[in-house]
Amino acid sequence: MLSADQVAHYQSNGYVKVEGLLSPSEVDELNGEMNWLIDEWWGEDSIGWRGPWREAYLSEDEQYATKAVFISSPHMYSSAWSRIIFHGELVSSLQSLIGQDVQWHHTVLHAKPPEIGTPFPMHQDYPFYPHDGPNFVDCLIHLDPTPPESGCLQVVPGSHRDGPLEHVTGEHTRPYLPTDMYHPDKVDTVSVSAKAGDVIFFSYYTIHWSDVNRTDSWRKSVRIGYHTPDTRPIGKAADEPNNNIMVGGTKQHRQEPKLTYR
Numbered sequence: 001m002l003s004a005d006q007v008a009h010y011q012s013n014g015y016v017k018v019e020g021l022l023s024p025s026e027v028d029e030l031n032g033e034m035n036w037l038i039d040e041w042w043g044e045d046s047i048g049w050r051g052p053w054r055e056a057y058l059s060e061d062e063q064y065a066t067k068a069v070f071i072s073s074p075h076m077y078s079s080a081w082s083r084i085i086f087h088g089e090l091v092s093s094l095q096s097l098i099g100q101d102v103q104w105h106h107t108v109l110h111a112k113p114p115e116i117g118t119p120f121p122m123h124q125d126y127p128f129y130p131h132d133g134p135n136f137v138d139c140l141i142h143l144d145p146t147p148p149e150s151g152c153l154q155v156v157p158g159s160h161r162d163g164p165l166e167h168v169t170g171e172h173t174r175p176y177l178p179t180d181m182y183h184p185d186k187v188d189t190v191s192v193s194a195k196a197g198d199v200i201f202f203s204y205y206t207i208h209w210s211d212v213n214r215t216d217s218w219r220k221s222v223r224i225g226y227h228t229p230d231t232r233p234i235g236k237a238a239d240e241p242n243n244n245i246m247v248g249g250t251k252q253h254r255q256e257p258k259l260t261y262r
């Protein structure tokens with residue numbers, strides 16, 4: 001459970017960092033299974049998120065030289081990553097922020113390899129998975145020490161209050177905020193460095209970005225998204241099943257049709 005101060009911080013700034021939410025032994029197990037998953041299944045790196053935003057964030061010689069490993073749904077390969085979805089402290093923290101009934105939405109690894117681990121441009125997470133309300137929280141689980149020079153999360157405090165913003169979209173990129181208005185040189189951001197085991201909770205409306213990892217160590221963070229069961233994906237009819245996992249409380253019948261086989 002979060003303290004009243006932590007909840008107030010989230011409500012007014014759109015994010016809150018909880019230190020040591022995962023114990024060292026939990027981090028060891030999750031880190032071990034993530035490293036195994038990277039070696040066993042995802043040996044190759046990519047440059048990361050492509051798009052014209054790279055010209056505004058990286059020097060010419062670095063623009064296509066960055067490295068990244070992204071893995072969706074690690075719970076499909078690792079039981080430790082299945083169990084974390086239901087982690088008691090994680091779920092009760094979410095309940096402090098959005099109420100008793102909580103539904104899991106997704107899990108994804110963002111790993112920045114040493115030296116020039118990829119940056120992320122300023123964006124909100126909303127356009128990646130638009131839903132019809134504000135009660136959607138992303139949790140960034142830190143598996144490695146994450147000082148500013150490793151490309152930690154940077155947020156624009158209070159930006160969640162403006163709701164969804166228009167992003168640059170298209171075949172050539174994933175959604176990012178236009179670099180002529182939203183760029184670290186133009187907008188003040190707060191650097192949220194973290195230790196392994198810390199979790200940053202942030203609204204999917206909060207503007208954030210992260211810089212290049214310039215250290216000689218990996219920086220692995222895993223984002224797990226959760227929302228209230230009455231928060232529906234945009235474009236899905238209310239009577240269409242939204243087959244995600246309840247991790248806290250219950251889903252009311254009026255929120256979805258029955259899925260049970262007869």
Ligand SMILES: O=C(O)CCC(=O)C(=O)O
Nearest residue numbers: 110120125153210221223
């Ligand atoms: O892992 C990072 O540095 C950035 C994460 C991010 O932008 C996101 O989870 O949407």
